[in-house]
Amino acid sequence: MGIQQQPFRKRLMCETTTWLLFIFVFMISTIRGQIRYSVPEEMKEGSLIGNVAQDLGLDLRRLRSGRARIVSGETSQYTELKADKGILVVKERIDREELCGDVMPCSLSFEIILENPIELHRVTVEILDINDHAPTFKSNVIKLEISESATVGSHFDLEKKAIDDDVGTNGLQGYSLSQSDIFILNPYRIGSSRNVEMVLKKALDREKQDRVSLVLSALDGGNPQLSGTIEIIVTVLDANDNAPVCSQVEYKTNVKEDSSKGTILTTVTASDADEGLHGQVRYSISNAPKGALELFNIDEKSGMFTLVGELDYEKFRHFEIDVQASDEGGNADVCKVLIEVLDTNDNPPAINIMSASSTVAEDVKPGTVLTMMNVQDPDSNENGKVRCFLDDYDHFKIISTSNNFFTLITDSDLDRETKSAYNITVTCSDEGLPSLSKSVTLTLLISDVNDNAPVFERSSYEAYIVENNTPGLSIFTVKATDADWNQNARVSYILEDSSVNGVPVSSYVSVSADSGVIHAVRSFDYEQIKDFHFRVKAQDGGSPPLSSNVTVKIMIRDQNDNPPQVLYPVQTGGSLVAEMVPRSADVGYLVTKVVAVDVDSGQNAWLSYKLQKATDRALFEVGLQNGEIRTIRQVTDKDAVKQRLTVIVEDNGQPSRSATVVVNVAVADSFPEVLSEFTELTHDKEYNDNLTFYLVLALAVVSFLFITCLVVIISVKIYRWRQSRILYHSNLPVIPYYPPRYSDTLGTGTLPHVYNYEVCRTTDSRKSDCKFGRAGSQNVLIMDPSSTGTMQRIQSEKSILDEPDSPLEVSLSNTFCFCYFLCIHLFKCLFYQDSTFKCLMTMTSTMDNMSSAGERMTVQHLKRGRTGLTFSLIL
Incomplete structure (x- = not known):
């Protein structure tokens, strides 16, 4: 026995110590925090109630280190604190009705304690009601005894009302009676929480029916709706022939709308001539307007009419309530209580x-x-x-x-x-x-009213497009906004009529009316057009519409779409051009210069020259930038007379484009040596039977040229004294003028200087009056500083003629000499020589000597840095 009592004592002492410690802690500590949760009843075990750590602002490590636990509360068995997660969960199923009954609100309160340091936090968990109970009656049957003398309209109170453990809308809301032609429920008491009244609809007759059975149903307001039923058994008794009589038909009273609850309004009295139980009168409200039953009450025995709710003058200013005075036999009398509510200033406008x-x-x-x-x-x-x-x-x-x-x-x-x-x-x-x-x-x-015109984002637009574009390509977008709204702010874009170089601008670009996207109608060529401008109008959708316009400038960007073109040496299918290099030429001897241009611009027009093929690559080289062909070693007697060089000219575009030129070089000291080498190619040609015809035709052309040159020289001599020295005595800057297809673009082309190749003479030209002058037929552009941007083109003939031995004069003299020489030899070949072919070969050899001498003189001029055009005779 003592062994069994010892553990019990230890456990009792431990529990006592724990409670003493708790009381001590409670006395010296204050509640640090208080939280409140709301959960519905009947939740499953383990369901989350709330995050205690988050709501109290505590760290999980603090909960674990402080050994957080629930220490008080008789209902702590329903909840459990998981300190490792900091959450509060349902430990056991919670039944609100079992826990609180009809108390509202229903809540669980307990404390959570933490140690080191000690903290105490109060937690309140409110249990919300769910519709888990149907209305029930205390018994299965209601028994009534009603006298057969009961008048139609008599009221019968069903004392056994239904009970619903749920509260609020889930609780009892009303009743319904099974269909009957004798009784109905009092419509003013159907939704009441008090006893239900049944009204006699038809007079009873015990002899015909001494018992009436009905079913009363009680309904709650839940979803889904639940109900309960009870059987009503009415036993018909003999008549009680005296009914209670009210002392007044109407009771009038006034009450302020701010009167407090419990205020006595009036007292209703009634008397019954019967004695005993049939003479005892009970008072009840039998008929009242909506909401009156919550405001007024009458004492069943004394008939005292009191205020039990709060009045509102603006809702109900007058109440007319029927009060029933009834005896035990079921007889009753009804009187009226008239209540006037007096106003107070309790409503805003x-x-x-x-x-x-x-x-x-x-x-x-x-x-x-x-x-x-x-x-x-x-x-x-x-x-x-x-x-x-x-x-x-x-x-x-x-x-x-x-x-x-x-x-x-x-x-x-x-x-x-x-x-x-x-x-x-x-x-x-x-x-x-x-x-x-x-x-x-x-x-x-x-x-909105259309009072704002569209406004472009910029005052003007500039856009770039690469040439050779695809028609229909989107170039860019113009954007205009309208401060108006809806249709008045719907902007449409229109291309205004204008022309570019005499062509309608619509053939160049188009504008999307909705988006303002500008598309290219055609493919552009930078070499034909570099830029153009036009105007776009933005018009809104108002009535009348408002608009504004903006200037758009399109600039074409160059593309490397043109290969270089070789200007010199001229490549013709039926001609044979050869540059002569003497065998005594030193290293670096200038043989000739390849001149090429590219109509593109920028780096697309930067040209480089390379030697692609050569009969002897160790003898010649080509300047990468200037295209000059020079010897790279001493010429020897072993070198072949005929040298063929292929030069490739490439631009700097991406991808690069190129052109090739073939340069024939003769390594010889005399013209006959060269002729014997190069005439082998002509011996294999078929002799033309119509040679005489062509020679006569050539004679006629040369004669015409001779006469023309003679007339021009005489005219120049006559009017020479009238010409002013414009070119050489002018301080205006001179800008070279190139042929239309080889114009310099933006100062980045390949012709930064004017090349004027000087005269080339034959070996015996100093003994003759016949001269081959340098070509001076180029045009120049003179910039007039007095007029901004004005370019004047002056034909070189007007200025060159002013100087002695001007290029034009020398050229005309040379032309005259050449025509004279050609005419004499043609006549000789046609009429005085036995062999026409041999005569022509002799004439060709002579002119080749003249050409070779001219070329050598040209090379000498080039070596001195002069510029000019070599006159070569090609047959």
């Missing part, structure tokens, strides 16, 4: 919007009516007089048109682009003490 414009155009005139309001205060006298005013007086004002009618009007001009909507607050207050007020906010939208 009520604002009724009779007519309101939610949208108004921005161009309305001041004084335009926007809203009409009727303001009513349900209070009476001074408590019901109201006045209204606006919180914002910027653009609107409110005026009183008649009693309790107010009008909101515009007070100044409106602008939708400045403000598109207004929230107008109207405040109305009464004149009661204390004054009460109410406000209403009206939202007014300002509709």
Whole structure:
């Protein structure tokens, strides 16, 4: 026995110590925090109630280190604290009805304690009701005994009402009676929480039916709705022939709407001539308007009528309530209680919007009516007089048109682009003490009027497009915005009519009307057009429409679409051109120069020269930048007379384009040596039977040229004294003028200088009056500084003729000599020589000597840095 008592004592001492410690902690500690949760009943075990750590602002490590636990509360068995997660969960199923009954609200309260340092936190868990109980009756049957003399309309109280453990809307809401032609439920008591009344619909007759069986159903307000039933058994008794009689038909009383609960209003009295139980009178409210049963009550025995709710003058100003005085036999009398409610200033004004414009155009005139309001205060006298005013007086004002009618009007001009909507607050207050007020906010939208033209994002646009583009390519987009709204702000883009170089601009570009995207209609060529401009109009969709325009400039970017073109040496299919190099030529001897141009611009026109093929690559080289062909070693007797060089000219574009030129070089000291080498190619040609015809034709052409040159020389001599020295005595800058297809673009082309190749003479030219002058037929551009951007083209003939031995004069003299020489030899070959072919070969050899001498002189000029054009005779 002692062994069994020892553990019990130890456990008792331990528990006592724990509670003492708790009481001590509770006394010296304060509640650090308090949280409240709401959960529905009948939740499963382990369901989450709340995150205690988060709601109390505690760290999980603090909960674990402080050994957080629930230490108090008789209902702690329903909850469990998981300190490792910091959450509170359901430990055991919670039944609100079992726990709290009909107490509202139903809650569990307990404390959570932490140690080191000690903290105490209070937790309250409110249990919410669910519709888990159906209405039930205490018994299965209600037995009534009613006298057969009961009058139709008599009321019978069913004392055994239903019970629903749920509360609120889930609780008992009303009753229904099975269909019967004798009894019905009192419609004024169906929804009441008190006993249900049954009204006699038809007079009873015990001899015909001494028992009536009905079913009464009780209904709750849950979803789904639950119900309970009970059987009503009515036993018909013999008649009680005297009914109670009220002392007054009507009872009148006045009460202020702010009267407190429990105020006695009146006392209803009635008497019954019967004795005993049949003479005892009971009072009850038999008929009352909606809401009256919650406001008034009558004592069943004394008939004292009291106030049990809060009155509201504005809802119910007058009550007419039927009070029934009944005896035990079921006889009853009904009287009326008339209650007048007196007003107090407890209601603010009520604002009724009779007519309101939610949208108004921005161009309305001041004084335009926007809203009409009727303001009513349900209070009476001074408590019901109201006045209204606006919180914002910027653009609107409110005026009183008649009693309790107010009008909101515009007070100044409106602008939708400045403000598109207004929230107008109207405040109305009464004149009661204390004054009460109410406000209403009206939202007014300002509709748009087309009063703003579209505005482009930029004052002008510039765009670039690479040449050789695909037609239909999108170049860029113009964008215009309109401060208006909707249709008035819908911008359409239109290409204005104009021309570019005499061609309509619509054949160059097009504009998308909706998006403003500009498309290229054609493929552009930088070499033909470098830039152009046009105007785009932006027009809105208003009526009438407003518009604005902007200038757009399109600049074409160059593309490497043109290969280099060789100007010199000229490559002809039926000609044979050879450059002569003497065998005594030193290293670096200038053989000739390849001149090429590229009509592209920029780096696409930067040319480089390379030697692609050569008969002897160790003898010649080509300058990478200048195209000069020079010897790279001493010429020897072993070198072949005929040298063939292939030079490739490449530009710097991506991808690069190129052209090739074939240069024939003769390594010899005399013209006959070269002729013997190169004439082998001509011996294999077929002899032309019509040679005589062509020679006669050539003679006629040369004769014409001879006469023409003679006339020009005489004319120049006559008018030479009238010419002014424009070119050599002018301080104007000279800019070279290139052929139309080889113009320099933006100063980046390949012809930065003018090349004027000087005269080449034959070996015996110093003994003859016949000269081959240098070509001077180029044109120059002179920039006039007195006029901005003005370029003047002056034919070189007007200036060169002013100088002695001018290029034109020498050229004409050379032409004259050449024509003279050609005519003499042609006549000799046609009429005096036995062999025409041999004669022509001799004439060719002579002219080749003249050409070779001219070429050597040209090379010498090139080595001295001069520029010019070598006159070569090609046959």
